[in-house]
Amino acid sequence: MNNKYFFSTLIVLLVTGLSLFPAQEFPEVDVQFADKWAHWIMYATMTVVIGIEQGLKKPVNAWGTRIAVIAVFAALWGALMELCQAYLTTTRIGDIMDAAANTFGALCGALVLFLAYKTIPRLKDTE
Secondary structure, three states, rough: OOOOOOOHHHHHHHHHHHOOHHOOOOHOOOOOOHHHHHHHHHHHHHHHHHHHHHHHOOOOOHHHHHHHHHHHHHHHHHHEEEEEEHHHHOOOOOHHHHHHHHHHHHHHHHHHHHHHOOOOOOOHHHH
């Protein structure tokens, strides 16, 4: 299978599965806001993986715009997952704070991509 977006597809499917899988199957963790941290990590990681696969390896003239589009996609996907939890599952509850954590994770992932672009000379030279 020759899929140039293999890892992007894989992480979107993984995040989707984790978002819609019955919550009682996950172990309890005694960390304050562990659920929100998990959302933040998933969406920051998803944004970075998609960003790397979408362009850090090749020349891009409008890299800042591409980062913004990736972050908006990840944030909207996070909101969609919360809506799916609220209306399409019986074992999950959609939560606005989870959607906020998803969005914040996507924005932090975009910041990582932007800083990588600005600080790694090889990436700056490809513009």
